[in-house]
Every structure is written in C-alpha cells, then in structure tokens.
Amino acid sequence: MSSHGTDLRPASAPSPIRTVLVGCGEHARVVNHAALSLIPDIEVVAVCDLDPTRARDAARQFGNCPHFTDLGALLSKTNAEAAVIIGPPHVHADIAATCLEAGLHVFVEKPLFTNLDDLARLSELAAAQPGLNISVSFNKRYAPYICRIKEILANESFGKPSYLYAKFAGGYRNGPTDLLRVGAIHYFDLARHLFGDIARVSALPYQKQAGQAHIAVNLQFASGAVGNFFLSSLGLWSAKGAEYLELRGDRNFITLDNLREFTWQKPPIAIRDSGSTHQAGIEVPAPAEYLEPNYSNISMLEYQSNHQNGYFARIEAFVADLRSGRQTGPGLGDAERALKTALAIETSMASDGAYVDLQTAATPQPALREPA
Incomplete structure (x- = not known):
C-alpha cells in the first residue's frame, strides 16, 4: 500500500x-x-x-x-x-x-x-x-554463498567434484541423537544438494558425557566422490568456525566459513614444464575470489542474518511453489534422505565404525549406546 x-x-x-x-x-x-x-x-x-x-x-x-x-x-x-x-x-x-x-x-x-x-x-x-505441498526449511541451501557454490560446481573449470568436508560444531545437545537427527541434518542435506546422494558412511564417536560428543564420519557419494563430516556438541555456537565447508574439484577448491566468508581458489592460469623429473609442472596461480558481506549498511535486506542464512529466500521459494503448483524446494523426500543419513551414522557408531550402505532398501533405526 x-x-x-x-x-x-x-x-x-x-x-x-x-x-x-x-x-x-x-x-x-x-x-x-x-x-x-x-x-x-x-x-x-x-x-x-x-x-x-x-x-x-x-x-x-x-x-x-x-x-x-x-x-x-x-x-x-x-x-x-x-x-x-x-x-x-x-x-x-x-x-x-x-x-x-x-x-x-x-x-x-x-x-x-x-x-x-x-x-x-x-x-x-x-x-x-x-x-x-509438504516443505521442510533446509534454509542453508538458499544462503547466498551456497547458491554461488552451486553455480561454481556446474562450471567446467571447477572440474569433477571429488571431495567435501563439512563441520557442524554447535553447543550442548540432549544427546547424540539430537545432534544428528535435529542439528547436523542441515549438512547431510547440504552435502547431498551439492554433491549428490551419499552412498555409504562410517562413523566413530568421542563422548565426554550425554549431550557432549565429537563424531567423525567418513563418507562416499554415489558419484565416487569422498568426504568427511566433523559433528560436535562440544563446541560453542558463539565461536567462529562453528560451521565450515570445503569442496575440492580438479586443481581448485572452495571454502565457506560460517556461511559468511567465501573463498574460491580458481584453477591455475597456466602450468609450464618444470624441467624436473620429480615435479610435474609449475603453476601460474590465478587470483582467488573472496566474498564477505559488507556490514557497513545493515539496513539492506541482503546484509541481514535472515537473508545470509537463507531463511528469507527459502520462504520466498515456498510461496513460488504454491503459486506454480510445483514443488522445487526441499520436501518429504529430502527430509527422508537426511534422516536416513543420521540413522546410518548412528548404526555405524553402534557397530564400532562399520560402513553402512545408504542405498539399500531398509534403513535400521538403532538404539545408541550412551557413554559410560
């Protein structure tokens, strides 16, 4: 009006x-x-x-x-x-x-x-x-720098995505189930959004007490790419680096710290002969791309936490889906895959780190061993 x-x-x-x-x-x-x-x-x-x-x-x-x-x-x-x-x-x-x-x-x-x-x-x-329409938030997909990463992964110069590392290390949780099924599923969904389906996982925990744990996860994607999750409730939400992503392709990589500090180390401009038998070539480095929000004018929506964390754009996408009668945003199937990743990690932890295949039809719902 x-x-x-x-x-x-x-x-x-x-x-x-x-x-x-x-x-x-x-x-x-x-x-x-x-x-x-x-x-x-x-x-x-x-x-x-x-x-x-x-x-x-x-x-x-x-x-x-x-x-x-x-x-x-x-x-x-x-x-x-x-x-x-x-x-x-x-x-x-x-x-x-x-x-x-x-x-x-x-x-x-x-x-x-x-x-x-x-x-x-x-x-x-x-x-x-x-x-x-049954939509689940998974707002991190819509964070501006995640959208930029998605664009780069589709760029021929990045090469085949081959490795993903994700850290989710927030504050105290009620237990490992809460960390995996409630908190870290953000990154289970994000890994799949960026690299495709996860094929199998292997996980080992360090548990100080109920609600405080580190979990180290090895994973392999259906594409053949590999990766690691570091999941923790021994961290602090207020600490820098509580959330972190690193993605690697052929001779270049991307990092994203707390959804705010983005770096793309681009492929070399050229590679010349080193003249040596023990070094394949000498790289002529390309400039890196650095992005970080400019907080000098925080009245603009683009600089607000709602926008940087993807909440605003996610709800906009929900509205657009209702208008079009189609579902393009994450929904029931995406929530299912994220939950089943959490369950597979729980199963692996309860089995001393054995690999669990996510591509089988049945997914067990394990009972976790609590720390002594």
Whole structure:
C-alpha cells in the first residue's frame, strides 16, 4: 500500500496466501516470523502457541490477528491455505499431520520428523493428498554463498567434484541423537544438494558425557566422490568456525566459513614444464575470489542474518511453489534422505565404525549406546 492507501499491485496480482503460524517461540519470532513479515504474498491470518503470552505477542507483529493456544480451535475457526510450523522438533510431525488432514499446505522448520514411524505416517498423508505441498526449511541451501557454490560446481573449470568436508560444531545437545537427527541434518542435506546422494558412511564417536560428543564420519557419494563430516556438541555456537565447508574439484577448491566468508581458489592460469623429473609442472596461480558481506549498511535486506542464512529466500521459494503448483524446494523426500543419513551414522557408531550402505532398501533405526 502507498502512503495514501492505494494498492499499487497490478490488478491481476493474486491474493496473498492466507497462512497460519503454529509455534511462536524465540526462534520462530526472531527468525521465521521476521522473514515472513517482509513477504507481501503471505497474509498471516492467525497464530498459535501453547503459551498465551507468546501467541498474543506474535499476533501483534501481524496486525493483532487472532491468536490461539489450541491448534484444533485455530483450524476450525480460520480460513487458511497454508501453515508455517516452528516448534520443538519432536512435535513437528504431529502438527504437520494435523494441518495436512485439515487440507493445508505445510512449511516446517527442520527436522520434519525424527523417526521412521513419523516418516511413514506423513508419506501416507502425502500419497492421499498429492495436491498439498509438504516443505521442510533446509534454509542453508538458499544462503547466498551456497547458491554461488552451486553455480561454481556446474562450471567446467571447477572440474569433477571429488571431495567435501563439512563441520557442524554447535553447543550442548540432549544427546547424540539430537545432534544428528535435529542439528547436523542441515549438512547431510547440504552435502547431498551439492554433491549428490551419499552412498555409504562410517562413523566413530568421542563422548565426554550425554549431550557432549565429537563424531567423525567418513563418507562416499554415489558419484565416487569422498568426504568427511566433523559433528560436535562440544563446541560453542558463539565461536567462529562453528560451521565450515570445503569442496575440492580438479586443481581448485572452495571454502565457506560460517556461511559468511567465501573463498574460491580458481584453477591455475597456466602450468609450464618444470624441467624436473620429480615435479610435474609449475603453476601460474590465478587470483582467488573472496566474498564477505559488507556490514557497513545493515539496513539492506541482503546484509541481514535472515537473508545470509537463507531463511528469507527459502520462504520466498515456498510461496513460488504454491503459486506454480510445483514443488522445487526441499520436501518429504529430502527430509527422508537426511534422516536416513543420521540413522546410518548412528548404526555405524553402534557397530564400532562399520560402513553402512545408504542405498539399500531398509534403513535400521538403532538404539545408541550412551557413554559410560
């Protein structure tokens, strides 16, 4: 709307998507709700949280829309098309199922589910209602420098992607299951997004106590590329380098630190004969490409954390999918592969590092050995 109250959108512009927000905790309001408020194609028509104060405060952000503490009441009294769900991980699947049964498209913060039973239940609902969009956030795919990496990997000069290293080392977790099925699945999805399907994994843990562990993972992709994950809940979220990526191709590589500091060491400009029998050639180095956000003008959306972490662009993609009737963003199948990677790592840890094949039809759901 203009300052005079005139709607400047073209007459043919579709109406905003009527959306309910389920879950109004700190992460939901500070991150997801903030991004949603900047997208004109979303109209928030109601919010819901078990805590009435949180629900009321969230409603104020969206024009004092109706707020509820009971999901059933919200769904029965609200005419909505979509639901955005951000809550404790263990309730995501139940809330998503309820919203799907009510005929709503759903966008769910990761993880969509944490066990195979919930995967099976949501898969049945998806098959019964194929017209509904089931989206999972996996927002790191949409971070600007991840998008740049995706472009470079498709560039002939990068060569065949051959090695990936990913570090996810955040703060305290409730246990190794929480680290793998809730936190690190971001990087299981990201590795697959960049390098293709993971074929097999081998993992060994160091556990100080429940909720504090290092996990070292060897992996091989279906393409033949290899890699490593370093996953940890012995780190600190506030520490630099809590998240890190390195990707290698033929004679060049990319690094990305905390989604913010990007380097591409490009292939050599030329390689000349060394005149030596023990050195194949002498490289004429190419300039490296360095990218880092310029925080001198942080009022611009492009410099905000919401944009740098991919939240804003991910929700934009969800809206675009609803408009087109197609699903291009990560959904049920991507959430399944991320969960099964976590389960395979758990199985390997419980088997003293034995390799576990992710390409077999059955995926066990192991019981982890807790530290002594």
